[in-house]
């Protein structure tokens with residue numbers, strides 16, 4: 393039985409983003425959770441599930457339990473899930489399933505970390521067993537994929553740059569964005585290589601901060617403080633194979649995840665008003681747009697050229713600035729931004745008449761993927 | 769042989785030690801599935817038939833560049849003097865791909881589908897890394 397439109401996001405919040413010294417991962421998580429619960433007009437006794445993604449700066453056993461303790465909540469369900477950058481949307485889906493099963497009524501899904509000021513080097517560790525060859529740092533994995541996309545489809549560095557420019561143009565309209573100074577294609581092309589073919593401006597920020605959302609049933613949502621945002625469709629897919637064993641490096645879990653979410657929602661890409669696509673590296677939204685069917689496979693580079701995804705473009709994408717410019721945190725902020733767009737809370741960066749929003753999350757080196765389609 | 773080798777070494781496990789023992793003998797080993805004959809890079813199950821039974825079989829050691837990167841960022845002190853250095857995925861003639869580095873070639877000269885062959889690097893007494901060089 394479909395869960396379409398039966399569950400809603402009723403609270404959404406972010407903390408300060410950027411370099412925020414002196415705040416622990418736990419404190420960011422708890423602050424975001426409190427803000428999101430209050431945004432919904434709820435209090436802690438209204439929340440009976442605490443769902444978390446653990447912070448990459450350090451593995452903590454029983455993380456969701458530590459968060460629950462700090463929040464003063466003894467939940468029916470507390471769980472820490474590891475799907476890397478797809479976790480946050482995964483948490484939404486598990487919340488929906490738990491509510492639908494009658495186990496809980498309201499879940500807070502929360503995330504916070506301090507990789508910039510707390511534990512530098514978090515994203516520069518060896519990639520699996522291949523450190524012997526110097527295969528180190530998250531950008532190295534995505535650069536392998538970007539290079540293969542260039543080989544197969546002729547995608548160019550200038551096309552990657554179009555994604556960076558577009559997200560920064562949006563971020564310039566977001567007072568809470570980590571990086572707000574607009575950039576040009578010359579800035580992109582003259583930025584140093586981190587791991588060729590990826591330049592510095594192809595790589596997401598490393599940012600401190602937290603974000604959280606609250607999920608409940610549509611029946612309950614109608615009586616709360618903010619207009620409900622309905623979950624029309626949701627899906628996941630996990631290709632799992634590590635890079636050398638993965639049959640194809642240029643099609644991701646977005647394909648099946650997106651098909652699942654679109655089928656559940658009963659709409660297609662042409663119906664989407666605003667996209668919040670996980671953009672840890674510029675190649676990722678390009679592949680995601682292809683896999684979701686916004687364009688054909690291999691045409692993603694061309695699709696993002698000419699400002700199509702920017703503030704004056706036909707497909708507004710990453711309207712708060714994404715991971716490339718708003719905050720490098722692992723995706724919860726993208727769900728928050730979609731909710732804010734659908735509520736009409738976005739001020740200068742508000743997309744007019746935004747009715748349907750698409751959010752993606754993905755992680756590892758494109759090992760994991762999740763998709764949600766939301767409406768007001 | 770180098771005793772002061774400072775770079776990370778592959779971790780030997782019960783699952784991959786035959787591969788690294790082969791490398792020590794300068795033999796690049798793949799797994800041939802006992803269920804269906806599919807030849808793969810070391811993994812626990814056959815991607816085709818799900819069998820866990822396999823034999824280790826020698827590869828030709830020849831293949832083509834599938835994709836590659838050039839690392840400019842200093843992630844590790846151990847690799848600092850090599851910067852900028854390449855890391856590549858090579859597709860062997862038998863089909864499987866493996867992660868490696870390309871040697872005896874300038875980074876700028878690396879091309880897709882470049883024909884390469886294994887070039888053994890005896891980095892310690894115990895570990896030999898299979899790297900690849902252009903076929904002359």
Ligand SMILES: [Zn+2]
Nearest residue numbers: 801804814817
């Ligand atoms: Zn088999």
